[in-house]
Amino acid sequence: xxxxxxxxxxxSELALECVRPAAREALASLQxxxxxxxxxxxxxxxxxxxxxxxxxxxxxxxxxxxxxxFRNDGGTITRHGPGSLGTPAVGFFGHSVTQRGDHYIExxxxxxxxxxxxxxxxxxxxxxxx
Numbered sequence: 527x528x529x530x531x532x533x534x535x536x537x538s539e540l541a542l543e544c545v546r547p548a549a550r551e552a553l554a555s556l557q558x559x560x561x562x563x564x565x566x567x568x569x570x571x572x573x574x575x576x577x578x579x580x581x582x583x584x585x586x587x588x589x590x591x592x593x594x595x596f597r598n599d600g601g602t603i604t605r606h607g608p609g610s611l612g613t614p615a616v617g618f619f620g621h622s623v624t625q626r627g628d629h630y631i632e633x634x635x636x637x638x639x640x641x642x643x644x645x646x647x648x649x650x651x652x653x654x655x656x
Contacts (some may be wrong), residue, residue, distance in 0.1 A: 531567030535647065536653065541583035544575065544649045548642045549573050554640070556588065556634030567591055600627030 551642035560568040578584055588594070596603065596620055602624040605611050612618035 532654065537580055539579075540650065540653055541578050541581055543653060544646045545578065545583040545585050546575055547645050547649065549576055549587055549639050551634070551645055552585070552638040553587045555638035556631065559630040559637060560589070560635040561597065561628055561630055567594060567597060570594065596628055597626065598629060599630045600625050 543549075548571070553571060555562055555567050559573055567589055570589045571587070572590065573585055573587040574590070576583065576585045581583065595601075601610060602622060604622045609622050610618040610620050
């Protein structure tokens with residue numbers, strides 16, 4: 527009976543039990559790799575959702591700021607109005623600027639991988655203890 531109860535609980539909640547702490551670790555690793563100028567990019571990084579049931583769950587986390595994809599992937603920004611891109615603090619770039627991507631999101635994921643695996647293994651081990 528205890529084993530059946532454990533199996534039922536595992537089917538309904540084990541995936542979520544694993545994903546919650548794994549998401550916190552993944553976010554912490556991402557924040558260690560995030561480039562920091564003003565702190566706005568890092569400050570925008572949050573866990574937006576944790577959802578699932580049964581054997582499947584997922585967490586959605588990451589930055590949520592207008593230039594997050596540009597900073598990670600790179601690209602070209604073109605100003606379509608008068609004036610130049612830039613600020614007095616960093617300089618002016620003209621009407622167009624191309625930036626190479628930093629790929630900090632991928633580095634954060636790689637940094638988190640081993641710790642996330644350990645967290646999931648520990649959660650499963652603790653969960654399955656009768």
